[in-house]
Amino acid sequence: MGLHVIVPVKYVPDIEKVRFDVKSGRIDRSSAPGEINPFDLNALEAAVRIKEKLGGTVTAISMGPPQAESALRDALARGVDRAILLTDKRFAGADTLATSYTLACAIRKLGSFDLIICGEKTVDGDTGQVGPEIAEHLGIPHIAYVSEIREVSNDRILVVSDLGDGYYLVEMKLPGLIAVTKDINVPRLPTLRDKLRARKAIIEVWSADELVDVADVSRFGYVGSPTIVHRVFFPSERGRKAIIFRGVDAVDKLVEVLIEEGLLG
Amino acid sequence: MAGVIVFAEQHGGEIHPVSFELLSKGREVADRLGVELYSVLLGYNVKNIASELIYYGADRVYVFDNPLLEVFDPVRYKHIIASLAIRKKPELILFGATPLGRSLAPRVAVALNTGLTADCIDIRVDEEGDIVQVRPAFTGNIIAYIKTRTRPVIATVRYRVMKPPRRDLERRGEIIVEEAEVLEDTGIKVLKKVRDKEVRLADSEIIVACGRGLRRPEDIRMIEELARLLGGEVGASRPLVDEGWISRDHQIGFSGNVVKPRLYIACGISGSPQHLAGMRDSEVIVAINIDPSAPIFRVSDYGVIGDLYEVIPKLIEKLRSMGRG
Numbered sequence: 001m002g003l004h005v006i007v008p009v010k011y012v013p014d015i016e017k018v019r020f021d022v023k024s025g026r027i028d029r030s031s032a033p034g035e036i037n038p039f040d041l042n043a044l045e046a047a048v049r050i051k052e053k054l055g056g057t058v059t060a061i062s063m064g065p066p067q068a069e070s071a072l073r074d075a076l077a078r079g080v081d082r083a084i085l086l087t088d089k090r091f092a093g094a095d096t097l098a099t100s101y102t103l104a105c106a107i108r109k110l111g112s113f114d115l116i117i118c119g120e121k122t123v124d125g126d127t128g129q130v131g132p133e134i135a136e137h138l139g140i141p142h143i144a145y146v147s148e149i150r151e152v153s154n155d156r157i158l159v160v161s162d163l164g165d166g167y168y169l170v171e172m173k174l175p176g177l178i179a180v181t182k183d184i185n186v187p188r189l190p191t192l193r194d195k196l197r198a199r200k201a202i203i204e205v206w207s208a209d210e211l212v213d214v215a216d217v218s219r220f221g222y223v224g225s226p227t228i229v230h231r232v233f234f235p236s237e238r239g240r241k242a243i244i245f246r247g248v249d250a251v252d253k254l255v256e257v258l259i260e261e262g263l264l265g
Numbered sequence: 266m267a268g269v270i271v272f273a274e275q276h277g278g279e280i281h282p283v284s285f286e287l288l289s290k291g292r293e294v295a296d297r298l299g300v301e302l303y304s305v306l307l308g309y310n311v312k313n314i315a316s317e318l319i320y321y322g323a324d325r326v327y328v329f330d331n332p333l334l335e336v337f338d339p340v341r342y343k344h345i346i347a348s349l350a351i352r353k354k355p356e357l358i359l360f361g362a363t364p365l366g367r368s369l370a371p372r373v374a375v376a377l378n379t380g381l382t383a384d385c386i387d388i389r390v391d392e393e394g395d396i397v398q399v400r401p402a403f404t405g406n407i408i409a410y411i412k413t414r415t416r417p418v419i420a421t422v423r424y425r426v427m428k429p430p431r432r433d434l435e436r437r438g439e440i441i442v443e444e445a446e447v448l449e450d451t452g453i454k455v456l457k458k459v460r461d462k463e464v465r466l467a468d469s470e471i472i473v474a475c476g477r478g479l480r481r482p483e484d485i486r487m488i489e490e491l492a493r494l495l496g497g498e499v500g501a502s503r504p505l506v507d508e509g510w511i512s513r514d515h516q517i518g519f520s521g522n523v524v525k526p527r528l529y530i531a532c533g534i535s536g537s538p539q540h541l542a543g544m545r546d547s548e549v550i551v552a553i554n555i556d557p558s559a560p561i562f563r564v565s566d567y568g569v570i571g572d573l574y575e576v577i578p579k580l581i582e583k584l585r586s587m588g589r590g
Contacts, residue, residue, distance in 0.1 A: 016538055020407050039520070096371070097380055126402065126519070127383035129371040132339065136375035141340050141452035144368035147513075163337050164365040165276035166461045173452035182520060183513050226380030226415035230397065235408045240550065241566040244557075250569045251579040254551065255587075257567055261549055263471070263528045264495070264589075 002056025003114040003154065003174075005047040008103050008134065009040040009060050009075055011068035015123045020232075036071035039119030041078070041187040042180050047117050048079035049185065050152050057081045059110065063091055063102055069203055077190035077198035084110075088207040093222030096125070100133030101224065105215035106206065107138065115157065116177040120145070131179040141176045147183035269295040270355045270417075272346065273306040273318055273326075274365055280306075280314055283361030285321045287422055289430030290388055291359055292322035297390040298356060303327060305349060307342055309335035312442060319438035321430050328442045333449070339368050340451035347376035348445065355417045357396055359388070362421035370421050380413035386426045404519050404542040424467050425525045426546070463514040464498050466522040471497025471530075474517055474544070475505065478533015478554065478573050482510040487577055488532060494584040500524070500544075502534050518543035533573045536561030553577065 017032035047058045060075035062068050063086040072083035086106055094102065107113060118131035128144070135142035147167065148160035159178060161170045172178070190198070208217055218224060245253045258264050271291045274281040288304060295302040304323040306315055308330065315326045329345050350358060350373070358373065360366035362384045374381035386408075387399035396418045398411040413419075466472060473492040475485060485499065492499045500517040501510070517524055519542040529547035534540060536552070536559055544550070545564055552565040553576050562568045569576050 015404055018403070020403055095380060096383075097374065097378075100371075100375065120520075123519070124403070126404070127381075128367050129374075129381055129383055132368055132371035133375045133381075136343070136372040142368070142372075143453065144339070145364045160459055162364045162462075163276075163455070164274070164281070164363050167459045168336070169456040169459050171454040171456055176452060181513070227382055227398075227411050227413050229409050230412045231410040232402070232407050234406070235401070238546075240564055242562065242568070243566065244562070244568045244570060246570040250571060251576060251583055254567060254569055254580070255583050258528070258551075261528075263549060264584075264587075 002054050003050060003152070004056055004112060005050055005058045006107055006110070006113050006116045007040065007043050007047045007058060007060050007075070007080065008116070008118055008130070009044070009062045009071055010037040010122045011035070011062060011064045011071035012037045012122055012124045034067055034070065036074045037119060037122045037124075039121055039123065039182070041119070042182055042184050043117040043119045044075055044078045044080065045185045045187040046149060046180050050115070050149075051079070054152060054154075056114075059084065059113075061103060061106055062086065063094070063099060063106075072203050073198045073201070074190075076201045076203075077194040078187070079194075083201065083203045085203050085205045087205060089221075090208040090217065091221050093225060094220065095225035095227040096127055096129040096133055097226060098220055098222075098224035100130045101137055101219050102211070102215070103130070104134045104137035105211045107134070108214045109211060114154070114174045115152075116175075118177065118179040120179055120181045128179065131177060135177040138177075141172050142178065143170050143172055143176070144179040146178045146180045149178075149184065267298070268301045268303050268353060268355045269298070270350065270353065270358045271302065271304045271318075271323065272358065272360045272366065272369070273304045274361050274363060275306065275308050275311055275314065278308065278311055278314060280317055281361060281363060283363060283366075283422070283424040284318070285430045285432075286424070286427040287359045287361060288318060288322040290422065290427050291357075294357060294388055294390055294396065298394070300356060301325065303353065303355070305329070305346060307334045307345060312440070315440045319436050319440070320432045320434055322436070323438055325439045325441060328440060329445050329447075330442060331447045333447045336455045337365050337369075338451050338453050338455065339372055340453060341448045342369050343372035343376055344448050345445050346373050349443075350377055350417060357388070357418045357420070360419070360421045362423045366421050370419055374419045377417065377419070379415040379417055379419055382411045382413065382420045385420045385422045388420060388422065401542075404538050405545060406538065423523065463512055466498055466500055466515065466517065466524050469498040469524065469526050471495050471528045472500045472517070472524060472526045472544075472547075473497055473530045473532065474500030474502065474534060475532045476502035476534030476540070477504050479505065479510075480574075482508075485511060487581070491530070491577055491581055491584075494581060494589045495528070495530075497526070497528070502537075502540050531561050531565070532577060534561055535559045536564065
């Protein structure tokens with residue numbers, strides 16, 4: 001039997017290097033190389049471990065520019081069986097509602113599945129919203145902030161999830177979606193052989209046309225996105241005192257200022 | 266019937282303080298828009314805490330009290346909040362950007378087919394009367410103003426970014442206990458609490474954090490001792506957590522906790538963008554680092570340049586000599 005697990009992944013700029021063009025309100029993608037969203041590596045690893053245990057297949061799906069293909073190659077090298085790239089100008093400029101709608105439509109198009117595993121969030125969007133939004137579009141349950149998978153069977157999954165005031169043991173019927181944190185596992189590095197295999201693998205490319213029978217095209221991309229970035233700017237770094245102490249009496253001076261600040265009250 | 270709705274997050278009958286902050290912000294926005302402020306409270310045996318929400322600014326509180334609502338279920342909670350929103354047609358719904366709020370708000374937004382803005386640090390009404398959501402992006406390197414062209418506008422808002430709200434026992438409002446259809450089987454079953462969080466850094470007033478300057482895992486004890494003497498908690502940068510030296514509950518940064526204590530002491534932390542994103546809004550920042558060119562000094566109020574293995578024991582000794590601990 002085995003499960004069909006789907007992992008949505010995102011191609012993101014290297015966040016430590018990328019520059020932002022405040023005038024256009026866009027990131028300058030040429031300023032840094034892209035990569036697979038680091039949080040998605042944990043989702044991929046979790047999916048592949050389930051496959052190793054129960055059999056089945058793992059499908060990775062990504063919406064993005066044509067270069068996002070490289071993120072899917074990375075996913076293939078990490079053990080994914082099938083990779084689908086949703087790329088089309090009509091998908092561009094999507095906020096989380098349009099993104100999750102598009103991904104949900106593509107998942108519907110794929111047919112049956114048992115489990116969707118998402119990373120906690122992306123390094124560029126930093127919302128963590130897309131996972132639960134996909135679940136709602138598909139009408140399936142979800143559990144977010146999953147730090148441990150205890151058991152998986154063909155019809156249910158038992159996980160540990162952060163509900164805010166502590167960690168809870170939660171059971172969910174499948175099909176369902178989980179969003180996993182970095183605590184869930186340590187992703188393995190793909191071997192050279194895996195990488196070579198991934199380089200040759202076929203990535204299916206879908207445009208908006210492929211989804212017309214399952215989707216309302218007006219809900220894709222910028223047109224389907226209710227949130228609009230109205231303005232962006234660099235925050236004024238709050239003025240820090242930047243007083244430096246060094247030498248033998250540095251600690252005494254530090255304690256003195258902390259007392260003055262009323263912090264040792 | 267327009268209004269602003271604040272979701273009141275409660276755990277075990279205790280309202281999360283972020284909900285009070287949202288009420289104070291929601292009050293401001295509701296007044297600017299000339300509408301009422303509602304709060305919605307879901308739980309079991311929570312009727313008695315509903316008045317707190319009035320004291321903090323709500324005109325009306327909708328209470329859904331049912332054993333099935335005792336613990337959080339995103340599908341069950343979504344169903345109730347979305348139905349309420351369909352009936353009340355609010356302009357704005359606010360959730361705390363907590364694990365619970367971040368799991369629930371997306372489902373509500375999709376159910377209402379509307380936009381959602383994550384992790385806001387402010388909500389304003391501009392000259393045109395539009396609701397503006399302010400959020401940091403790109404690990405806090407830029408600030409974006411976001412408008413939503415559908416209704417309701419939905420946002421999650423960070424904890425401790427709003428000014429502390431005022432509790433006014435004289436405030437009067439209406440508490441409406443609603444009988445709602447509660448979904449029985451959502452596919453989700455919360456079985457039991459496995460463990461508490463080791464620490465809640467988001468609530469801490471004083472944090473002593475350590476980073477790669479630490480040479481051995483057991484040296485965290487020195488950081489713990491300093492934190493104890495100051496009445497604070499221990500934080501850590503990502504590398505130490507990834508190495509397994511300390512649990513992720515202690516992690517500060519983009520992929521950990523975002524904190525805003527009164528005092529933040531960074532020990533042996535160089536200050537990567539990922540770390541700064543989690544602590545740059547602290548009130549007073551102190552950095553202890555051997556490398557004078559470490560970026561952490563650029564966001565610090567006070568810096569000590571020196572080996573933390575000399576500076577921290579000295580600091581501990583000094584605090585002890587002052588009769589602390």
